[in-house]
Amino acid sequence: MAVPRLELRGITKRYPGVLANDEVSLAIAPGEIHAVLGENGAGKSTLMKIAYGALAPDAGQILWDGRPVAPRAPDDARALGVGMVFQHFVLFDTLTVAQNVLLGLPAALARELSRGASASAWLAPLIERYRLDLDPDAHVGDLSVGEHQRVELLRALAARPRLLILDEPTSVLSPEARTALFATLRQLAAEGCSVAYISHKLAEIRELCDRCTVLRAGRAVAVVDPRAMAQDELATLMLGNAVDEVRSASPRPAGDPVLRVKHLSMPAPPGQRVGLREVSFELRAGEILGVAGVSGNGQSLLLSVLSGEEIHVPHDAVHLLGHPIGRLRPAARRALGLRAIPEERLGRGCVPEMGLDENMLLTMASGQASSGGWIRRRGLAEAASRVIARHGVRAASPRAPARSLSGGNLQKFMVGRELDGAPRVLLAAQPTWGVDVGAAARIHQALIDLRDAGGAVLIISEDLDELLALCDRLAVMAGGRLSPAVARAQVTADMLGRWMEGRWTHDPA
Numbered sequence: 001m002a003v004p005r006l007e008l009r010g011i012t013k014r015y016p017g018v019l020a021n022d023e024v025s026l027a028i029a030p031g032e033i034h035a036v037l038g039e040n041g042a043g044k045s046t047l048m049k050i051a052y053g054a055l056a057p058d059a060g061q062i063l064w065d066g067r068p069v070a071p072r073a074p075d076d077a078r079a080l081g082v083g084m085v086f087q088h089f090v091l092f093d094t095l096t097v098a099q100n101v102l103l104g105l106p107a108a109l110a111r112e113l114s115r116g117a118s119a120s121a122w123l124a125p126l127i128e129r130y131r132l133d134l135d136p137d138a139h140v141g142d143l144s145v146g147e148h149q150r151v152e153l154l155r156a157l158a159a160r161p162r163l164l165i166l167d168e169p170t171s172v173l174s175p176e177a178r179t180a181l182f183a184t185l186r187q188l189a190a191e192g193c194s195v196a197y198i199s200h201k202l203a204e205i206r207e208l209c210d211r212c213t214v215l216r217a218g219r220a221v222a223v224v225d226p227r228a229m230a231q232d233e234l235a236t237l238m239l240g241n242a243v244d245e246v247r248s249a250s251p252r253p254a255g256d257p258v259l260r261v262k263h264l265s266m267p268a269p270p271g272q273r274v275g276l277r278e279v280s281f282e283l284r285a286g287e288i289l290g291v292a293g294v295s296g297n298g299q300s301l302l303l304s305v306l307s308g309e310e311i312h313v314p315h316d317a318v319h320l321l322g323h324p325i326g327r328l329r330p331a332a333r334r335a336l337g338l339r340a341i342p343e344e345r346l347g348r349g350c351v352p353e354m355g356l357d358e359n360m361l362l363t364m365a366s367g368q369a370s371s372g373g374w375i376r377r378r379g380l381a382e383a384a385s386r387v388i389a390r391h392g393v394r395a396a397s398p399r400a401p402a403r404s405l406s407g408g409n410l411q412k413f414m415v416g417r418e419l420d421g422a423p424r425v426l427l428a429a430q431p432t433w434g435v436d437v438g439a440a441a442r443i444h445q446a447l448i449d450l451r452d453a454g455g456a457v458l459i460i461s462e463d464l465d466e467l468l469a470l471c472d473r474l475a476v477m478a479g480g481r482l483s484p485a486v487a488r489a490q491v492t493a494d495m496l497g498r499w500m501e502g503r504w505t506h507d508p509a
Ligand SMILES: Nc1ncnc2c1ncn2[C@@H]1O[C@H](COP(=O)(O)OP(=O)(O)OP(=O)(O)O)[C@@H](O)[C@H]1O
Pocket: 015, 016, 018, 019, 020, 038, 039, 040, 041, 042, 043, 044, 045, 046, 047, 394, 395, 396, 403, 404, 405, 406, 407, 408, 409, 434, 436
């Protein structure tokens, strides 16, 4: 290889109780798209944060164009030419696209800019060149999730990176947006920019990447050409064993409706673009109903209304097991047997600073967690340990703060916590978001087992493959409306595409 753009040599990083990177070496050539693959908690984000100067390694060397460097902060890395797009967007909703980009630029570049044309005029050719299709003067709060992602990309590109690090960039993108992103990345690579690409989606890695470094339990175990390997070979390399096959009992007719929504409408809450328009559906015992659609079409509002986070709706617009629940708070709904897995892990699903044991408390029935007004810490720790063991969560201890878990492990913990509440009705938004293929198979199996035991499951997901693999019936959300739900066997890709644009012929009664 020519002199690598970035070379990491023997990088070690230890957290209390965890060796996150264990003498990891990795080299990315100029113009190469290099995947970093590994199961949840393998150390990918830690390694990339070290390359970006956001974390200091305990040992090891970083070389940039063959010269040793020691970025102490992201500003140092950006000055070298490293850009990073994080999994969670860090944009200001009230500012415009151009203002958001300016805020993220290195000081010298921002100064140079402020002397010349307006920021919007400066950005226009960049937007054009990479076909990002953005209005620099639009307010970020008015944009869709796919557009947010492009603003993050624009922000990184405006700093003229020579290495761009992307952490799971496609988890919230529609298939079209993903294709557009890949075209941009290929163009960047052709222009000489290197790309480090973290993803759990093996098919994407095979489609996009020239080489792939595989991490397992903090160590780099292989460097391969992903296109020369089958998908299950890559999975085995990463996990150390083959992915379990998901098994389902032979399909049985669904039972009685357990969750019913009728003519539910509500305006868009402040800060959101889409409200709910005449949403009606039934979820039956012993079935998995999927809701497909590009995020930002009302799915998160629907989930809030069903979970009880949003209670400004008519009481009888939502029925759970025969009871009207529209105005009931989440705890009262949980007492009736409803559980929800929200899309946002930190903040909504978990309190980052609190231990996993204390996070159990958030969705436990009050009698289970306390006695005589006292919270039973030991009981909570036992419950957290159970979830950790049953769902293969990697955590230093049941008392480890939620924020110390890797993204995928926190997702496994949250899904496990709700499944262990033995729900009669489970609502799950993006249940395998950021989760590796092995863990995704286990989560899918758990959802199917719940269904086979008579539970009712509503899955809201942007991952069509996931929905097609799991669901008995499927509906689509577009512009705040919900399509009729149709049996899985009748769903075609063409139909889904049309419905995702809101084009179906009749609304459910
Ligand atoms: N701030 C922290 N404090 C303590 N432990 C941490 C911290 N950040 C990460 N870890 C631990 O380091 C290990 C590696 O985490 P990292 O986030 O790098 O994994 P990852 O491969 O990116 O995982 P995922 O695919 O789930 O995002 C994990 O065991 C994680 O729990």
